[in-house]
Amino acid sequence: MSARIRIGTRASPLARAQADEVGRRLAAAHPALREPGAITLEPIHTTGDRMLQGPLAAIGGKGLFTKEIEEALLDGRIDIAVHSMKDMPTLLPDGLAIGAMLPRADPRDALIAADAEAGADGLAGLAQGAAVGTASLRRGALLRHARPDLAVVPFRGNVETRLRKLAAGEADATLLALAGLDRLGLAGKAHAVLEPEEMLPAVCQGIVGVECRAGDVAIHELLRAIDDADSADAAAAERALLAGLDGSCRTPIAALAVPREDAISLRAILVRPDGTGLLEAARSGGRADAAALGADAARELRARATPAHFAGG
Numbered sequence: 001m002s003a004r005i006r007i008g009t010r011a012s013p014l015a016r017a018q019a020d021e022v023g024r025r026l027a028a029a030h031p032a033l034r035e036p037g038a039i040t041l042e043p044i045h046t047t048g049d050r051m052l053q054g055p056l057a058a059i060g061g062k063g064l065f066t067k068e069i070e071e072a073l074l075d076g077r078i079d080i081a082v083h084s085m086k087d088m089p090t091l092l093p094d095g096l097a098i099g100a101m102l103p104r105a106d107p108r109d110a111l112i113a114a115d116a117e118a119g120a121d122g123l124a125g126l127a128q129g130a131a132v133g134t135a136s137l138r139r140g141a142l143l144r145h146a147r148p149d150l151a152v153v154p155f156r157g158n159v160e161t162r163l164r165k166l167a168a169g170e171a172d173a174t175l176l177a178l179a180g181l182d183r184l185g186l187a188g189k190a191h192a193v194l195e196p197e198e199m200l201p202a203v204c205q206g207i208v209g210v211e212c213r214a215g216d217v218a219i220h221e222l223l224r225a226i227d228d229a230d231s232a233d234a235a236a237a238e239r240a241l242l243a244g245l246d247g248s249c250r251t252p253i254a255a256l257a258v259p260r261e262d263a264i265s266l267r268a269i270l271v272r273p274d275g276t277g278l279l280e281a282a283r284s285g286g287r288a289d290a291a292a293l294g295a296d297a298a299r300e301l302r303a304r305a306t307p308a309h310f311a312g313g
Contacts, residue, residue, distance in 0.1 A: 004037070005026065005040070005079050005080065006042050006077070006078045007022060007023060007039065008069045008081040009042070009044065010043070010046055012159075013159070014159055014180050017183045018082050025102065025226040026223075029222075046066070046069060065083075066081075069083070069211075073096060074093065074095060074096065079216075080099065082208060083211060084204075084207075084208060084209075085098075085101065085207040085239075086204045086207070088211075090242050095213060095214050097213075097220075099219065099224075100223035100227035100228075101207055101209050101210070101228055101231035102210075104230065105178075105208075106178045106193075107201040107256060108177075108196065109177060109205075110176050110187075110192070110193050111123065111175055111190065111191055112166060112173060113126065113191050114172050114173065115172070119173060119191030120192055122194060122198070127172065128149050131150075132173045133154070133174040134174060135157075136202065139199070140252070141271045141272065142200070142275070145278050146198065148275060155170070155171060159180055162176065177205055178206075196256050196267070202254060207234070230259045233264055233287045234256075236290040237264060237291060237293050237294040238257050240290075240294030240298070241266070241268050241295070242255070242298075243295075243298070244294065244299060245298045250311075251309070254271075263286060264284065264287045264289075265282070266294060266297060267282050268298075270301045272308050272309050277306065277308065279304050281297040282297070
């Protein structure tokens with residue numbers, strides 16, 4: 001067993017909080033890692049963190065948040081990397097693997113409004129024509145589907161930055177992942193929590209993944225103790241769906257898989273960026289078939305979709 005673990009992470013407060021949680025779980029599972037200095041965080045500034053202008057799809061997509069961290073992992077500068085699984089491309093670089101996933105936090109989206117009273121009523125409480133800030137193509141498309149009158153405006157940056165932009169009047173409301181708010185101790189900022197029936201989450205929203213070198217047997221053994229089977233099965237279904245749709249930041253895709261005992265259910269949505277043409281698919285079956293269920297739902301949605309569903313925005 002290694003006496004020292006170097007954890008690579010994005011430098012944002014949320015990313016650090018997620019890496020800290022991984023470190024705590026590893027230390028709880030392995031006494032040798034409880035010694036001072038046995039676990040260290042290595043913050044890495046990614047291209048996605050530096051490039052804050054314009055939609056994510058226009059500057060390269062999800063890989064911008066992982067590239068530099070994965071390079072450090074492949075080079076041996078870090079031992080593991082901690083990511084929000086919703087930021088992970090479906091294909092990993094050769095030589096890397098997901099070694100563990102933490103228990104899923106609440107996957108729902110939270111609404112935060114400049115007018116707290118209006119925000120308490122969720123999307124229905126927002127004024128006609130209200131401006132909602134988001135960098136997510138999924139959120140923008142589902143907002144336009146639910147409330148075509150709303151103005152969707154670009155909102156990039158970490159959680160704190162987006163909250164500052166809202167306070168500065170750059171939008172009337174914004175949507176953030178409840179899991180992220182909770183990890184930062186900011187869940188009280190949410191004026192309403194949107195149920196999946198109203199705003200289906202992003203693929204793997206609320207799941208923290210730990211990436212490692214595929215051939216590092218010792219690290220895989222360490223990570224086995226903190227791997228959560230429910231998260232792994234849900235991610236298998238949702239990421240298979242995403243892969244089957246060639247999912248990227250240019251395609252509005254939403255999904256939520258819910259494991260229960262030996263079964264798993266999946267609900268998925270594909271919608272055009274302008275909010276029209278919303279398509280839904282649902283699957284249920286045994287947990288061992290999680291990935292197959294996701295792939296099958298993707299085939300159905302792709303067969304029903306039009307080129308406009310994949311046109312980007």
